[in-house]
Amino acid sequence: MIRLHHLSKSFRAGTGVKRVADDICASFPPGRAIALLGRNGAGKSTLLQMIAGTVAPSSGRVVTQGTVSFPVGFAGSFHNDLTGAQNCRFVARIYGVDTDDLVGFVEAFAELGAHFRMPLRTYSSGMRSRLAFGVSMGIGFDTYLVDEITAVGDAAFRQKSAELFRARMAHAGAIMVTHSMSQVRELCDAAAVLEAGRLTLFGDVEAAIAQHERNMAGSARAATG
Missing domain, CATH: 1.10.8 (Helicase, Ruva Protein; domain 3)
Incomplete structure (x- = not known):
C-alpha cells in the first residue's frame, strides 16, 4: 500500500508559485494497476517522483508498505x-x-x-x-512506478513491453503515468486524476477517463478564450 498524508508540493514559476500537490490525502491499494491521469504540467511525474522518494515534498509525507520501484x-x-x-x-x-x-x-x-x-x-x-x-x-518490486515507458520502441517492442508489464502485475501493483487511454484500458484496473493539485481516485477506469477528458476539454476552452 502507498498512502499520501497531507502531501503538498510547490515550485517557483516566474513571478508566482505553481502548486502541483495541494494537501493530498489518498491511499493506493496494493496489487492494483492504477493509471495516473492529468493534463500536461499537472504534476503527474513530480507526484510519481515524490512517491519514489527522489523528489521531496514541500510538506506532508508518503507512507509505503512493501518495496516500491x-x-x-x-x-x-x-x-x-x-x-x-x-x-x-x-x-x-x-x-x-x-x-x-x-x-x-x-x-x-x-x-x-x-x-x-x-x-x-x-x-x-x-x-x-x-x-x-x-x-x-x-x-x-511490490509496486512499480511507470512513466510513459511502454510507449518506447516499435510496435513489436511495445507489445513485448506490455506483455512483460502484465506478467509483473500478476504478482505486483503499479502506478502508471500515461497519455494513452488505450494503454489505460488495456493495462490498468483503477485510475486517479490529478487536477489543480487535487487527486481523485476512481475504482472505475472509464469514470476516470471521462473526468480526465472533461478536464482536458475545459482547458482547451479556456485556452481559446
Missing part, C-alpha cells in the same frame, strides 16, 4: 562511461539481486545487440529507454 525506465542514475551490462550490474548490487541474472534478463529483453557491451554515451534515447525498462522490470 524507482520510476520504471528512468535512466538518470546510469553512468555514461559504463556499458549497458556494467550499469545492470551496478543497479543489481544496489538492490541486492543477482548480477548475472539481471544482466542475462536485460540482455535478452532489450535487444541491444553489441551495444549492450558498449558505453551508454553511444546509445540513442530509445536504446537508453529499452535498457532502463529492462532493468526496472528485471527486479521484483
Whole structure:
C-alpha cells in the first residue's frame, strides 16, 4: 500500500508559485494497476517522483508498505562511461539481486545487440529507454512506478513491453503515468486524476477517463478564450 498524508508540493514559476500537490490525502491499494491521469504540467511525474522518494515534498509525507520501484525506465542514475551490462550490474548490487541474472534478463529483453557491451554515451534515447525498462522490470518490486515507458520502441517492442508489464502485475501493483487511454484500458484496473493539485481516485477506469477528458476539454476552452 502507498498512502499520501497531507502531501503538498510547490515550485517557483516566474513571478508566482505553481502548486502541483495541494494537501493530498489518498491511499493506493496494493496489487492494483492504477493509471495516473492529468493534463500536461499537472504534476503527474513530480507526484510519481515524490512517491519514489527522489523528489521531496514541500510538506506532508508518503507512507509505503512493501518495496516500491524507482520510476520504471528512468535512466538518470546510469553512468555514461559504463556499458549497458556494467550499469545492470551496478543497479543489481544496489538492490541486492543477482548480477548475472539481471544482466542475462536485460540482455535478452532489450535487444541491444553489441551495444549492450558498449558505453551508454553511444546509445540513442530509445536504446537508453529499452535498457532502463529492462532493468526496472528485471527486479521484483511490490509496486512499480511507470512513466510513459511502454510507449518506447516499435510496435513489436511495445507489445513485448506490455506483455512483460502484465506478467509483473500478476504478482505486483503499479502506478502508471500515461497519455494513452488505450494503454489505460488495456493495462490498468483503477485510475486517479490529478487536477489543480487535487487527486481523485476512481475504482472505475472509464469514470476516470471521462473526468480526465472533461478536464482536458475545459482547458482547451479556456485556452481559446
